[in-house]
Amino acid sequence: DVKVTQSSRYLVKRTGEKVFLECVQDMDHENMFWYRQDPGLGLRLIYFSYDVKMKEKGDIPEGYSVSREKKERFSLILESASTNQTSMYLCASSGRGGDGGRPYGYTFGSGTRLTVV
């Protein structure tokens, strides 16, 4: 089974700190994603990457950056944490596509619940 591992399950950081959230997948997937999930707002895409060193902004990239130096690892960086970044952060990965180019669904990591105080 595909495994997507997020480094921390719970994290508490102070306002203004630089925060690193790490995600590693073990199935050689090309695509990796960072979402945040908030009650009533659902899953919102922050950034995604479809290849090493490639990154694209999602719907809510402000205040975040990402790094993908190796295929298996995709890091989310909060440059200066703020209280409105308190959320559940979910990393996901997927392969490029199956037969006929049909896209695969995502496999999610277990999530990191970040609290910024």
Add this chain to the structure above:
Amino acid sequence: QKEVEQNSGPLSVPEGAIASLNCTYSDRGSQSFFWYRQYSGKSPELIMSIYSNGDKEDGRFTAQLNKASQYVSLLIRDSQPSDSATYLCAVRELTGGGNKLTFGTGTQLKVEL
């Protein structure tokens, strides 16, 4: 902004009944659709994918797709208390790379004894 709409619920059904979860999407060109189940405090888990009009069955789950109506649904037969969760509909965007999905906000399902 591409949209995926779901009724937030909660949808309550008795044990053994059929649960019907619905989703509409705005991008007429979308081709790939997914259903995820998310238990409280857990991350989403892929349960169904569907790409062609019609029905696709997998055990107690049936996904239904109607591209003309821009509508996708998930039926759960013989609902069990263990099916109580939030169900997320996701749609693959037509343009761009990277297999980008847009998610609905989810429907909470409660299966009552």
